[in-house]
Amino acid sequence: MRILLSIKPKYVERILNGTKKFEYRKKIFKNKKVTTIVIYATKPVGKVVGEFSIRDIIKDNPQTIWNLTNEYSGISKHSFDNYFHDVQEGFAIEIDHFIKYKKDLELNEVSKKIKSAPQSFVYI
Secondary structure, three states, X not given: OEEEEEEOHHXXXXXXXXXXXXXXEOOOOOOOOOXXXXXXXXXXXXXXXXXXXXXXXXEEOHHHHHHHHHHHOOOOHHHHHHHOOOOOOEEEEEEEEEEEEEEEXXXXXXXXXXXOOOOOEEEO
């Protein structure tokens, strides 16, 4: 099963160059059968650019997540703390293998059901 996830272009670039191997989220999908995440790079890119398989998902308090993942976080501690400032529990999705599409896709090329970019994620 796959989901479509919105990610800022600067973080997509870090995933591409290997400096970001974890995608952080306050909430994630409940379906345990999700194995692939398709990436929508938000504006100004505004395209579906690739996908990755999930190696692991860490669920814990933000400080523990940072301690386990900071070497390949792709973000600063300040940005991490700002993102998780109001939560007791978060998630780090470990990126296993990223595939950059040869041609970026419009949302409707991924699924006719998707009319706009997801705030968080959408099953596809």
